[in-house]
Amino acid sequence: MTFLGLLFYILAAVTVAATAVAITRRNMVHAVVYLIVSFFGTAMIFYFFGAPLLAALEVIIYAGAIMVLFLFVVMMVKVDSPGEDLLPARQWIPAAVFGLIYLVIAFLMIFETRGADAPLGLLIASPRDFALYVLQNHWFSIEVISLLLLLALIGALQLGKSQTKPGTGDET
Amino acid sequence: MAYPTLAALIMATFLPFAAFLLIMIFTRMKPGLSARLSIGSVAVSFVCSVVLLAQNWAAPGPVEYSTQFLASSGLNVQVGFLADQLGLLMLTIVAAICLLVQIYSLGYMAGDPGFSRYYAFMSLFAWAMLSLSVSRSLLQIYVFWELVGLSSYLLIGFWYEKFSASQAGKKAFVMTRAGDVAFFLGIFVVLLNAGNLGVLELNGPTATRMPHEVLTLSALLIFGGIVGKSAQFPLMTWLPDAMEGPTPVSALLHSATMVAAGVFLFARLFPFFSLSPEAMGVFLAIGTISMLLASTMAMVSRDIKRVWAYSTISQLGLMIMGLAAGGYFAGVFHLTTHAGFKALLFLCSGVFIHHFGTNDFYELGRSGSRGLKIPTISIVIAAAALSGVPPLSGYFSKESIMSALAGLSNPMWLLAGLLGVFLTAYYSFRVMFVMFFPKSVEQESGHAHAPDHAGYRAMTGPLVFLATVTVLLGFFEAPIKNFLAGMLVIDLHAPETNWSHIAALVLSIAGLALAWFEFGRRGAEQVGFVEKIPPLYRLFAERWYLDHIYGLFVDRVIDRGISWLCWQNDNKVIDGAIDELAGGTVEGGRISAFLQTVMIQYRLLAIFAVLVFLAFYFFFEKI
Amino acid sequence: MIVPLSHALILSAILFGLGVFCAVSRRNLIMMVLGIEIMLNSASIAFVAAALRWQNLEGQTFVLFILAVAATEVSVGLAIIVYAFRRTGSFDPGNYNLLK
Structure with a gap:
C-alpha cells in the first residue's frame, strides 16, 4: 500500500x-x-x-x-424543537434490511466484474483539457443545462413569490 | 466566411421568435409598437436570407452547422442548420411573403382589437416556417412542422368570437394532425431502420441500406404528413374552411407557409422518396386526384376566397404530380412562382373584400369592383399567371411540370395534367369576367373610387411588388434551375422539345375562351356549363360529398360501430368483472391500506426494494 | 494512486446505501433531500473513478452535469419544502395527508 x-x-x-x-x-x-x-x-x-x-x-x-x-x-x-421521532422502527428496519441486501449484492457484483481490481494509474485531467473536451463534445447539453438552471431560478422565484401574498401567513 | 453565415442564419430564423416573445410579454397593449417590432424582425430576416442566397449562389455544396442532439448506439439525431440551395430558396420566399403580408396587414387589420395578438401569431408563424426551411434533421422538421400547424390554428381561429372561425381552426388542426400521426410513425420507422434522421444522410447513402419494403412504408407514412399539411386528397376539406381567418392569413397560409410546407418536405426528401418507385406512383395518383377534384369544386363556388382555396389544392396537387413524376426542378419552381401569384390573388381579393364587405364575387362585380385600379390590374395579372398565360411566371413553371409529366411512359398522367390546366384557366377567368364585366352595375357614383389613405397604400404597396415579381419571375427560370442543379445527384431529365408545351398553352387559352364565352362576352348569361347540369353542379358544390362521407364515417363507424361495441363490452364484460372485483378489492384494500398511507417514504422504500430485486436479477443472470 | 477501481466502487456503494437509508427512514423532508444529495454524490464518485480507470473524460463530464442537476433540484426542492412548511407548519412527510 x-x-x-x-x-x-x-x-x-x-x-x-x-x-x-x-x-x-x-x-x-x-x-x-x-x-x-x-x-x-x-x-x-x-x-x-x-x-x-x-x-x-x-x-x-x-x-x-x-x-x-x-x-x-x-x-x-x-x-x-423538531418533534421528529428519530428513525421509527417500521421505517428503518425494512430500510436496513433492503440496504444490507443491496450492499451484499453490490459487493458481489463489484468483485465479479473483471478488470475492476486493476490498480488505477495516476493521471490528471487538467482543467484546460477537461473544459476543451466538454465544450467540444457536449456544448449542446451545456446549453440545455443552462436552460434548466434558468427554469429552476424562475420556479424557485415563483414559489417564493406566491407566499408573500397577504393572508398566507407569517413573513420572516 | 463560416461564422457570418451562421450568424445570418440565426438572425434570419430567431428574430421573429424574439418578436413574438416581446409582443406577448411587453407590447400587447401597444398595437403600433407590436406591428413595428414584428415587421422589423421579418424585414431583417428577409435581408439576411437575401444575403445568404446571394452569398451561396455559386456555393458548390450545402452549408451545414449541426451538433449531436441524441446519439446512442445505432441512433443518431442531429440538430442544426442545413442551408443548401433548396433551403435558402425557401427561406427567401417565406421571408419575402411574410414581410409583404405583414405590411399589407397594417391596412387590413387596422383597428382590430386583437391587433397585437395578430402580429404576435404572425411572428410565431414566420419563425416556425423559416426554421422549418433550414432544418437539419427530420425530427427538427417535425417540431417546426407542428409549430406551423399550431400557429395556423391560432390564426385561422383568430376571430374566435365567431363560431365558424373557431370550428374551422379546430378542423384544420385535427385534420392536419391525422396526417402528422402518420408522419411521426414514418419518422420512427426511419429512425429504427436507418438509425439516422439527418436530411443529408437520408438523401445519401443511409437510405439505400434500408430494405426496400421498409423504405416504401416509411415514404408512404411521411407522405401522410404531406397529405395532411398540403390538403391533398383524403384530407383536403380543411383548407376551404380555413378561409374563416383574416384574408392576409389565408394569403400567408396558401402561398408560402402552411400548405407549402408539405410540398417543401417532399422536395426536401426527394432523393429519398425516389428510391421507391411504388411510393412515387401513389404520390402521383394522389396528386392527380386532388388536383382534378379541387378544380371541379372551384368551378362552381361563388365565394372568391373559396375559389382560390380550391385552386391552391389543385396547384399543390400539380406540384406533387410534378415532383412524383421526377421533375424535381418543375415542382420546386412551381412552388416558387405559386407562392408569388397566389399571395397576390389573396391579397387583391382581400382589398376587394375589405372595401365592399362581401366574399361573393357576383356581388363584388355588381358593386363595381372595377373602380379599384391597382388591385384590379394586379388580380388579372395573378389570375393569368395561375392559368398559365405567357409570359407570366405561372406559364414557365406549368410548362416544366407538363414536360416532366410527358416524360412518363403512361400518357394518362399528362392528359390529366392538361385537363387540370384547362380547368384552371376556366375557373380563374370565370371569376375575373364576373367581377370585372358584370351584367349590371348598380353602383352609386363615387362609391368605388379608390380610397386614398395610409391603410390603402399599405395594402397596395405589396400588390405592386408582387405583381412585378409575378411578371418577371418566369424569365429567371434558367438561373434558378442552375442554382438548384448544384445540389442534386439525380439528373433533371427534361425532354426539351415536346408537344406538351403547345398543348398546355392551347388548352389554357381554350379555358380562357370558354370562360369568356360563358361569362365575359357582351350579353353572356354568366351561368357556367356545370350549373346547367344540376347533378354535376350539386356534386361539385357539395365538394364531392367528402365532408358528408367523413361525417357519415364518424357517425356510423365510430359512433355506432366502435363505440357501440365498446359500450357493450363496457356494460357486459367489464362491469360484470368489476362487480366481482370490487368485493375482492375492498378486502384487499383493507389489507394493503397501511401501505397506502400518504407517506412518500414508503413509496421511496418500495422503489428502492424494486431496485434491489433488479440488482438481484442482473447479478444472477450474469452468472 | 494504487487502489483498485473496486475499492472506489465499494466506497460509492456504501455512501449510496447511507443516502437511501437517510431518504427512506428519516421523517423530515429536509433530511430526505439531504439523502438524495448523498446518493448523487456517491454516483459522482463512481463516475470519476470509472473515468480514471478507462482514461475517458466522459465520466467527468457526467459529474459536471450531476452537479448542475443537483443544484437545480436542491433549489427548487427546498423552495417547495419551505412553501409546504409555511402552509402546514411541519416537516414530517406523514403530515402531508390532505388527500387522505
Whole structure:
C-alpha cells in the first residue's frame, strides 16, 4: 500500500463516518455541518482521482452553495424543537434490511466484474483539457443545462413569490 | 466566411421568435409598437436570407452547422442548420411573403382589437416556417412542422368570437394532425431502420441500406404528413374552411407557409422518396386526384376566397404530380412562382373584400369592383399567371411540370395534367369576367373610387411588388434551375422539345375562351356549363360529398360501430368483472391500506426494494 | 494512486446505501433531500473513478452535469419544502395527508 493509497482509505473512512453521523443527527444544523465534512472528503478523493476541476467544483457548489442553502433554510424556518421521532422502527428496519441486501449484492457484483481490481494509474485531467473536451463534445447539453438552471431560478422565484401574498401567513 | 453565415442564419430564423416573445410579454397593449417590432424582425430576416442566397449562389455544396442532439448506439439525431440551395430558396420566399403580408396587414387589420395578438401569431408563424426551411434533421422538421400547424390554428381561429372561425381552426388542426400521426410513425420507422434522421444522410447513402419494403412504408407514412399539411386528397376539406381567418392569413397560409410546407418536405426528401418507385406512383395518383377534384369544386363556388382555396389544392396537387413524376426542378419552381401569384390573388381579393364587405364575387362585380385600379390590374395579372398565360411566371413553371409529366411512359398522367390546366384557366377567368364585366352595375357614383389613405397604400404597396415579381419571375427560370442543379445527384431529365408545351398553352387559352364565352362576352348569361347540369353542379358544390362521407364515417363507424361495441363490452364484460372485483378489492384494500398511507417514504422504500430485486436479477443472470 | 477501481466502487456503494437509508427512514423532508444529495454524490464518485480507470473524460463530464442537476433540484426542492412548511407548519412527510 502506497502513501497515496493509504490516504485514500483514510479519506474514504472519514467520508463514510461523517455521512453516517450526519444522517443520524436530530439537529439538522449538525447534520449539515457533518455532511460538509463528507463532501470535503469527496472533493479530496476527486483530486486524487485526477479531477482537480471537479474537486474545486465539489467544494464550491456542493460544500459551498448547496449546503449553505440547506443551512439557510434550516435556520430560516427555525423549527423550535423538531418533534421528529428519530428513525421509527417500521421505517428503518425494512430500510436496513433492503440496504444490507443491496450492499451484499453490490459487493458481489463489484468483485465479479473483471478488470475492476486493476490498480488505477495516476493521471490528471487538467482543467484546460477537461473544459476543451466538454465544450467540444457536449456544448449542446451545456446549453440545455443552462436552460434548466434558468427554469429552476424562475420556479424557485415563483414559489417564493406566491407566499408573500397577504393572508398566507407569517413573513420572516 | 463560416461564422457570418451562421450568424445570418440565426438572425434570419430567431428574430421573429424574439418578436413574438416581446409582443406577448411587453407590447400587447401597444398595437403600433407590436406591428413595428414584428415587421422589423421579418424585414431583417428577409435581408439576411437575401444575403445568404446571394452569398451561396455559386456555393458548390450545402452549408451545414449541426451538433449531436441524441446519439446512442445505432441512433443518431442531429440538430442544426442545413442551408443548401433548396433551403435558402425557401427561406427567401417565406421571408419575402411574410414581410409583404405583414405590411399589407397594417391596412387590413387596422383597428382590430386583437391587433397585437395578430402580429404576435404572425411572428410565431414566420419563425416556425423559416426554421422549418433550414432544418437539419427530420425530427427538427417535425417540431417546426407542428409549430406551423399550431400557429395556423391560432390564426385561422383568430376571430374566435365567431363560431365558424373557431370550428374551422379546430378542423384544420385535427385534420392536419391525422396526417402528422402518420408522419411521426414514418419518422420512427426511419429512425429504427436507418438509425439516422439527418436530411443529408437520408438523401445519401443511409437510405439505400434500408430494405426496400421498409423504405416504401416509411415514404408512404411521411407522405401522410404531406397529405395532411398540403390538403391533398383524403384530407383536403380543411383548407376551404380555413378561409374563416383574416384574408392576409389565408394569403400567408396558401402561398408560402402552411400548405407549402408539405410540398417543401417532399422536395426536401426527394432523393429519398425516389428510391421507391411504388411510393412515387401513389404520390402521383394522389396528386392527380386532388388536383382534378379541387378544380371541379372551384368551378362552381361563388365565394372568391373559396375559389382560390380550391385552386391552391389543385396547384399543390400539380406540384406533387410534378415532383412524383421526377421533375424535381418543375415542382420546386412551381412552388416558387405559386407562392408569388397566389399571395397576390389573396391579397387583391382581400382589398376587394375589405372595401365592399362581401366574399361573393357576383356581388363584388355588381358593386363595381372595377373602380379599384391597382388591385384590379394586379388580380388579372395573378389570375393569368395561375392559368398559365405567357409570359407570366405561372406559364414557365406549368410548362416544366407538363414536360416532366410527358416524360412518363403512361400518357394518362399528362392528359390529366392538361385537363387540370384547362380547368384552371376556366375557373380563374370565370371569376375575373364576373367581377370585372358584370351584367349590371348598380353602383352609386363615387362609391368605388379608390380610397386614398395610409391603410390603402399599405395594402397596395405589396400588390405592386408582387405583381412585378409575378411578371418577371418566369424569365429567371434558367438561373434558378442552375442554382438548384448544384445540389442534386439525380439528373433533371427534361425532354426539351415536346408537344406538351403547345398543348398546355392551347388548352389554357381554350379555358380562357370558354370562360369568356360563358361569362365575359357582351350579353353572356354568366351561368357556367356545370350549373346547367344540376347533378354535376350539386356534386361539385357539395365538394364531392367528402365532408358528408367523413361525417357519415364518424357517425356510423365510430359512433355506432366502435363505440357501440365498446359500450357493450363496457356494460357486459367489464362491469360484470368489476362487480366481482370490487368485493375482492375492498378486502384487499383493507389489507394493503397501511401501505397506502400518504407517506412518500414508503413509496421511496418500495422503489428502492424494486431496485434491489433488479440488482438481484442482473447479478444472477450474469452468472 | 494504487487502489483498485473496486475499492472506489465499494466506497460509492456504501455512501449510496447511507443516502437511501437517510431518504427512506428519516421523517423530515429536509433530511430526505439531504439523502438524495448523498446518493448523487456517491454516483459522482463512481463516475470519476470509472473515468480514471478507462482514461475517458466522459465520466467527468457526467459529474459536471450531476452537479448542475443537483443544484437545480436542491433549489427548487427546498423552495417547495419551505412553501409546504409555511402552509402546514411541519416537516414530517406523514403530515402531508390532505388527500387522505
